[in-house]
Amino acid sequence: MNDKVEKRMEELVNILNKASKEYYVLDNPSITDQEYDDYYSELLRLEESYPSLKREDSPTLRVGGEAISKFEKVAHKTPMLSFDDIFNEDEIIAFDERIKKTIKNPTYTVEPKMDGLSGSLIYEKGILVRVATRGDGVVGENITANGKTIKSIPLRLTRDIDIEVRGEIYMSKSSFEKANIERELNGEPLFANPRNAAAGSVRQLDSKIAAKRNLDFMAYFIPNPKDYGIKTQAESLVFLKELGFVTNYKFNTVAHTASEIIEDIEKLANIRKELPYEIDGVVLKVNNLDDEEKLGYTARVPRWGIAYKFPAEEVLTTLKEIKFTVGRTGKITPNAIFSPVHVAGSLISKATLHNEDYCISKDIRIGDIISIRKAGDVIPEVVRVITERRNGTEKKFKMIEKCPICNTKIVRKETESDYYCPNKSCPARKIENIIHYASRDAMNIDGMGEVVIEDLYNEGFINNITDIYNINNYKEELINLEGYGTKKIENLTKAIENSKENSLEKLLFGLGIRNVGAKTAKILARHYKTIDNLINADIEELTSINDIGSIIAKSIKEYFASDENMNIINKLKSIGVNMTYINNSSYEEKDEFKGKTFVLTGTLVNITRDKASEIIENLGGRVSSSVSKKTSCVIVGDNPGSKYDKARELNIPIWQEEEFLDKIEN
Ligand code: IVH
Numbered sequence: 001m002n003d004k005v006e007k008r009m010e011e012l013v014n015i016l017n018k019a020s021k022e023y024y025v026l027d028n029p030s031i032t033d034q035e036y037d038d039y040y041s042e043l044l045r046l047e048e049s050y051p052s053l054k055r056e057d058s059p060t061l062r063v064g065g066e067a068i069s070k071f072e073k074v075a076h077k078t079p080m081l082s083f084d085d086i087f088n089e090d091e092i093i094a095f096d097e098r099i100k101k102t103i104k105n106p107t108y109t110v111e112p113k114m115d116g117l118s119g120s121l122i123y124e125k126g127i128l129v130r131v132a133t134r135g136d137g138v139v140g141e142n143i144t145a146n147g148k149t150i151k152s153i154p155l156r157l158t159r160d161i162d163i164e165v166r167g168e169i170y171m172s173k174s175s176f177e178k179a180n181i182e183r184e185l186n187g188e189p190l191f192a193n194p195r196n197a198a199a200g201s202v203r204q205l206d207s208k209i210a211a212k213r214n215l216d217f218m219a220y221f222i223p224n225p226k227d228y229g230i231k232t233q234a235e236s237l238v239f240l241k242e243l244g245f246v247t248n249y250k251f252n253t254v255a256h257t258a259s260e261i262i263e264d265i266e267k268l269a270n271i272r273k274e275l276p277y278e279i280d281g282v283v284l285k286v287n288n289l290d291d292e293e294k295l296g297y298t299a300r301v302p303r304w305g306i307a308y309k310f311p312a313e314e315v316l317t318t319l320k321e322i323k324f325t326v327g328r329t330g331k332i333t334p335n336a337i338f339s340p341v342h343v344a345g346s347l348i349s350k351a352t353l354h355n356e357d358y359c360i361s362k363d364i365r366i367g368d369i370i371s372i373r374k375a376g377d378v379i380p381e382v383v384r385v386i387t388e389r390r391n392g393t394e395k396k397f398k399m400i401e402k403c404p405i406c407n408t409k410i411v412r413k414e415t416e417s418d419y420y421c422p423n424k425s426c427p428a429r430k431i432e433n434i435i436h437y438a439s440r441d442a443m444n445i446d447g448m449g450e451v452v453i454e455d456l457y458n459e460g461f462i463n464n465i466t467d468i469y470n471i472n473n474y475k476e477e478l479i480n481l482e483g484y485g486t487k488k489i490e491n492l493t494k495a496i497e498n499s500k501e502n503s504l505e506k507l508l509f510g511l512g513i514r515n516v517g518a519k520t521a522k523i524l525a526r527h528y529k530t531i532d533n534l535i536n537a538d539i540e541e542l543t544s545i546n547d548i549g550s551i552i553a554k555s556i557k558e559y560f561a562s563d564e565n566m567n568i569i570n571k572l573k574s575i576g577v578n579m580t581y582i583n584n585s586s587y588e589e590k591d592e593f594k595g596k597t598f599v600l601t602g603t604l605v606n607i608t609r610d611k612a613s614e615i616i617e618n619l620g621g622r623v624s625s626s627v628s629k630k631t632s633c634v635i636v637g638d639n640p641g642s643k644y645d646k647a648r649e650l651n652i653p654i655w656q657e658e659e660f661l662d663k664i665e666n
Helices: 002-024 033-049 059-063 089-102 173-185 194-202 207-212 233-243 258-274 289-295 356-362 427-438 450-458 465-479 486-499 504-510 518-528 531-536 539-543 550-561 563-575 609-618 642-649 657-665
Strands: 073-075 108-114 117-124 127-133 139-141 163-171 215-221 253-255 279-286 305-309 314-326 331-343 346-352 369-375 379-385 597-601 622-624 633-636 654-656
Touching: 002 033, 002 059, 033 059, 059 207, 089 258, 089 279, 089 289, 089 305, 108 163, 108 215, 108 233, 108 258, 108 305, 117 194, 163 173, 163 194, 163 233, 173 194, 194 207, 194 215, 215 233, 253 258, 258 279, 279 289, 314 427, 331 356, 331 369, 346 369, 346 379, 356 379, 427 450, 427 465, 427 504, 465 486, 465 563, 504 518, 504 531, 518 531, 518 609, 531 550, 539 550, 550 563, 597 609, 597 642, 609 622, 633 642, 633 657, 642 654, 654 657
Parallel strands: 597 622, 597 633, 633 654
Antiparallel strands: 073 139, 108 253, 108 279, 117 127, 117 163, 127 139, 163 215, 279 305, 314 331, 314 369, 331 346, 369 379
């Protein structure tokens, strides 16, 4: 009986894996979804009844298993390196020239640069036994359980060989959209892009969650290809496809000259938008493996390849208006208001134009066609004005002379490039002050956003931050305001009441002291413990604190020297707003962090920089922005910059993100 069952199970596994390969790898399904589901249910039933007969390559393994508490570290057999980046045609030509110094008539593979994270797969006798992340290139994390949920990773190869295969774990554009819709419905923060989504998903300790994220794998590299009789990278790609992997066979090409490379890149750039996944450039590899060997490696990267990165996406639109806004310090900012456009995944219609000098240097005119991009893929910016598209009707930029809100003549200090509204009672300034006070990083009063504050100000209920605590007295009137029901007002008054218990740093930041950002406020609160200690500190004492320079110290002294400001503080005190530091972190100081200076570089995937900095500080360390001999350790995320190189040069210990996370968790 068992023999019969075993045979049927093998049959079912083979049918299902073949169907899966046809669907995911070959894009050519031969059975219907219904048939697949029927075979799958039959296999599942048999596996439940005969667990000891479950096969290592069973597709039922793809749904994920028991959650684990931590990823095990695994050493790579050969280091998992990445290439240096280049950004323009000149650098492509220089790369080709450099190669030609060692190799006669080189050819190159030109491969789309998948935008995900690299993964290493190990097969023994054709069975998938390990999936690992790159980590620091030498040691990665064992993510096998998550890897098995990725349908384009074969659980069994077409040949029973031992082999390591490398490629990109990524999330398709459609899975990314789906994941974000679900996150929005669940009130979870959205993934910024498919790469972050993929990176976050492979680090899920619960593989059932990873399974739901619908990741994919694109194979592009065999670390020791000669073991399989392979002579070129192009052959490696064919071999990978034969083994059952998804490769980019439709788009990988072989080029013979720099101009052919550039042509191929242009072709890819043109179809980039239509691809079902994100690519962020093109990877060039010397095709002949003997040539690769001759070229070898620098201390850091292979000499035989390079990654060309596409320029940040730019989109054209029409400048409709330049709108001036007034910040809480009175600073006047010109803003470009343009016809809404989609840039790097979001719809935008506004970008800062910084100040008068900036507008003049760009000669930006209303009606101009302008090009927009997202700087660092986050903040929208106007890159350039397309002057060739002018028709003569455009209106030249002219700086305003009066505050757009209170009509007071605006002023520009000689040493600064910004104009200010000098009127301290300017409604715009007052409203911005209150908005800042209630904002998340400051007093974090839920329900008290921009619109509510403007309403309350315009209705005369609040005029400054201390009035926030009086709105309880106007409850009845507020409930009758359009759009404000009992529930909303109740929640608001509750949030206001709760804010009285905040730790000192939130208040210090919320007061809007010039040059005191959230980070400085935290340093001050931790150091002085109470606001009175801070008020009594002199410049010398303030500047003796790490990270507090003379400009910040002067701003602090100036702020507390003002009677008006002291009145506000005393009033807040009498209202019952807490003015002491509350250390509510669950972290205790640790020797590995205590008294040490850390620098963060690159994109951290599983934690925000702010959070990482906060934790380091809670553990007794400090965070600095530049690497020097005094730096104790550099924490490295994806695509690290020059700080990483400098740390290596100075022999400063380097922690990868995963290592850092482990250290803070254990
Ligand atoms: S080959 C020695 N091929 O881009 C480098 N990498 O620096 C072996 N990537 O970190 C990698 N698409 O994560 C290679 N077709 C491709 C790639 C690719 C994306 C990633 C990879 C690597 C970086 C290149």
